[in-house]
Structure formats: C-alpha cells, structure tokens
Amino acid sequence: MTDSRAIFCLECGSENVTEEVSEVTANVRGRTVVLPADRHMRCGACGSISHPGKMADQHLEAIGERIREEDGLLSVADLKEIRTRYGLQQEEMEALIGTGPKTWVRWERGRVVPSPQSDKVIRRIAEDPRYLLQLMEEKGVSNETALGVIEEACEREVRTHSDAFRASPAPERQPVEVIVSSVLGRGSEVRKRLFDVRKAYVDIDATIARHKERVPVDVEGLARDLGISIARDTRMTMGSSGSITRETRPTGAAGFLISVNGREHPHRQRFTIAHEVAHYVMHRDRIGNGITEPVLNRNLDGQDPIEREANAMAAELLMPENSLREAFAETNDAAELARRFKVSHESMGWRLFGLGLTKVRPRQN
Ligand SMILES: [Zn+2]
Ligand SMILES: [Zn+2]
Numbered sequence: 001m002t003d004s005r006a007i008f009c010l011e012c013g014s015e016n017v018t019e020e021v022s023e024v025t026a027n028v029r030g031r032t033v034v035l036p037a038d039r040h041m042r043c044g045a046c047g048s049i050s051h052p053g054k055m056a057d058q059h060l061e062a063i064g065e066r067i068r069e070e071d072g073l074l075s076v077a078d079l080k081e082i083r084t085r086y087g088l089q090q091e092e093m094e095a096l097i098g099t100g101p102k103t104w105v106r107w108e109r110g111r112v113v114p115s116p117q118s119d120k121v122i123r124r125i126a127e128d129p130r131y132l133l134q135l136m137e138e139k140g141v142s143n144e145t146a147l148g149v150i151e152e153a154c155e156r157e158v159r160t161h162s163d164a165f166r167a168s169p170a171p172e173r174q175p176v177e178v179i180v181s182s183v184l185g186r187g188s189e190v191r192k193r194l195f196d197v198r199k200a201y202v203d204i205d206a207t208i209a210r211h212k213e214r215v216p217v218d219v220e221g222l223a224r225d226l227g228i229s230i231a232r233d234t235r236m237t238m239g240s241s242g243s244i245t246r247e248t249r250p251t252g253a254a255g256f257l258i259s260v261n262g263r264e265h266p267h268r269q270r271f272t273i274a275h276e277v278a279h280y281v282m283h284r285d286r287i288g289n290g291i292t293e294p295v296l297n298r299n300l301d302g303q304d305p306i307e308r309e310a311n312a313m314a315a316e317l318l319m320p321e322n323s324l325r326e327a328f329a330e331t332n333d334a335a336e337l338a339r340r341f342k343v344s345h346e347s348m349g350w351r352l353f354g355l356g357l358t359k360v361r362p363r364q365n
Contacts, residue, residue, distance in 0.1 A: 007041065007052070014045035024049065026063055033066050035059075060111040073119045076110040082126045083108075087145030096135045097121050129153040204281060212320040215327070216342035219273045219317060227254035228280055230273065234262035241268065244276040245290030256280055256290075267344045271314055278313035279306070318343050319351045328357055 008015045024038035039058060040049045051059045068075060074082070083093050083104075090104040097104075097118050106112035114122065125132045129150040136146065204226060211222040223230055228244075229252040236242070242260040251257070258276040260269045272293065279287060283306055319341050327337055338348040349362035 009043035009046060009048060010050060011048040012043060012046040014043055016044035017041050017050075018044065026059075028063055028067070031067075033063050033070075035062050035066060038062065057111070061109075064110045064113045067113045071113075071116060071119075073114060073116070074122060076108060078126075079104075079108050079114075079122065082122060085126075086129075086132065086143070086149050088141075088143055092141050092143060092146075095139050095141050096125070096132070098139070208281070208317070212317065212323070215320070215323045215340060216270075217274075217318055217320070219270050219277065222317070223258060223273055223277050224252075226277065226280065227252045228277065229254075229257045231257060231259050232262035232269070233259050236261040236263065238263060239294060241293045242272040242276060243290055243292040244279050244287065245292075246288070254280060254284075256284065265344065267338075267342055267347070270318060270342060271344065271347055274314035274317040275310045277317065278310040282309055282313065315347065315351050315354065319348065321355060324351065324355065325357075328352075332357070334358070 007017045009017055018041065019039070020042050021037050021039050022042075024035045024040065026033045026035060039055055040051050041055070042049045064076075067073070083090070088096075090108065091101070093104045094101060099118065103112070107114050125135070132146065133150050136142065207225050208222065211217055211219075211225070220230055229247070229250075233242075236259070238261070240261055241264060242258060244256055244258050247255050247257050258273055258280075260272050262269070264272070275293070276291075279291060286306070324337070324341070327340055331337065334348050334352060335345060337352070338345045341348065343351075346362060349358075349360070352358040353361055
C-alpha cells in the first residue's frame, strides 16, 4: 500500500493496519463467496479487514468473477463482445433485457452480475439474431447497425440451409431442416420482414395435415411453414394468376417463391397459393425454373396432367374433404360454404360436384 494517509482501523481505531493477500469469505445477498487471494488491509489489534480505495473495486470485481464462474454465467468480455457485435449501446441493452438504468454498465464493469434469467436472454440474443429482432420490435429499440448485422446473419443462414435443402430429393417424406421466411409487406417494411426467418424441423405431410385441421385453412401460413416465400404482386397482368419460381437468391429454404396476382380477388389468391404449393410438393423436381400460370381454372378437366394434379390438391388443401362433409351436413348452401372456407363460389361448386355432394355441374367460364 503506497497510500501515505494515516490508516486506522474503523472498528477499533488501532493504527496497526497492514496490507495482506489471503483467503476471505464474503457474503453477497445471502450467498457465501470464497475469494482465495483477496487483497485487503487487516487490523493487527482486532483482526477486522477492510478494502479502502481501489481495493474495494478489485474486491467487488473478484466477487463478481467468482459468482460468474460458479454459476457458469457469461464473462465481462462476453457481455461486451455480444453488445458490440450488434453495434448496440449499453442503454439499448438495458431496454432489450428490461433491466433498470445503469445496470448494463455495472455488468460490463464486472461489479454486478446478471441474474441467471438475464444471462439466458443475453445468450439467446448472441445465438439468435431473429430473437434480437423480435426484442427490438417489442421494446421499441431501433438501431440500424443492429438491423444490418441481423439481416446479414439471416441471409447467410438461409443460403447455407437452402443449399442443403435443395440438394435433397423431392418429394421429401422425412423431416428435413428448413428455414421459413416470409415476405409480408411491401416497400421499406420488406427489408426488415424479409428476414423474418426461423429454423424448424418440418415434415411436409405433417405440416399440411396440421394446417388442414383449421378452416379456413391458412394457406399462406402453410406455404411459409414449408419454407416457400410468398410475394403479392399488384402490378401483375390480369392474364396471370401467379407463378412459382426457383429463386436464384433464396429467401427461404425451399428455394422457391410464389408470386400471387394481388389484383385478383383474395379467394382466388388463396387458390393460386394452394395450387402453387401443390406444384412445390408434387412437382418441384420437374418444374425447372418455375411455372407461370395463366389465369387458373378451378376445374379438373382438360389441361396438362400436372395442372390437374395441382388443382386437385389445391381443392383438398382449401376444402379438406372431411371438414367439407361435416360443414355440408350443417348447410348445403354453396355460397355459405364458400364463405366459411374462404374460396370462390366457382371453386366450391367444383369441389361439391367432385365429391358427389351436388349433381349440379358448375358452368364453365
Ligand atoms: Zn481493529
Ligand atoms: Zn399450375
């Protein structure tokens, strides 16, 4: 100790106080922490120890380090690395984790230790950029640097997974790892939403079965859960209902993008999505770079066999036979059924006819 101030014991007033390094047991919020080599002043008269000046900081930092070690918490260096990796400010971290002001500063100084719950949140932020994005939206934290880092990470991940996914043969019956992405909006929102990506183990059959349980079937959700991206195109010619194309720069693991003519009636759009999903499930190894659909017919006649197959599957996706028969037992009003299943009257007409629930053959238009 180079301090020239007269040092005396705060307990007994003795000036017989000397610096030493020895094991000390500290009590921190009801917890006993052993520090094997603690630097402190010890009173020769009464034996009490104290941590004047810088010793107090070192003592608190050592306690923090010990607790982090014992509890397997992130180190001070980890905390700083995770925060700066995303270009986030300390106050922003506090807002994201929901702790009081100045908390993060203390954590990074090492004198205060995050709770195990906070530690878990910080680890998730480190491991999962999409979780960070979700937190940023929830807590109203906007940081362009962080958004850029998140976007890059997601893009990298999508590329890796879609390469692997596309190398797998179709149709896929085994659970495969896919990335699910969505393009939900247009304009500036697209950039942020584009990489709303999550990883999941998806069994195509099981995913379809799960979605068919709820009427009206969320066909867009189904496509996304299968790793197919969807874009609504409001400038598409009215001569086309939509398309499914192989993406050169995949935004989903499926590596396919369904474009829907946003100017068609929402019910027709649903049919188009279902039809394209059907192409993906049944024909994705046969459609080359994709298929652009002329305005889709809902019937099963004529046409290319691939188109007939896709229409049949689309009808079953949107109007699952079991659910439709159940609903038909309540009402045979085709208009009411079309409303319940969110399909066009035309589609419902063909479906009822196809299942033999009506003898009325819909008019061809
Ligand atoms: Zn003393
Ligand atoms: Zn088609």
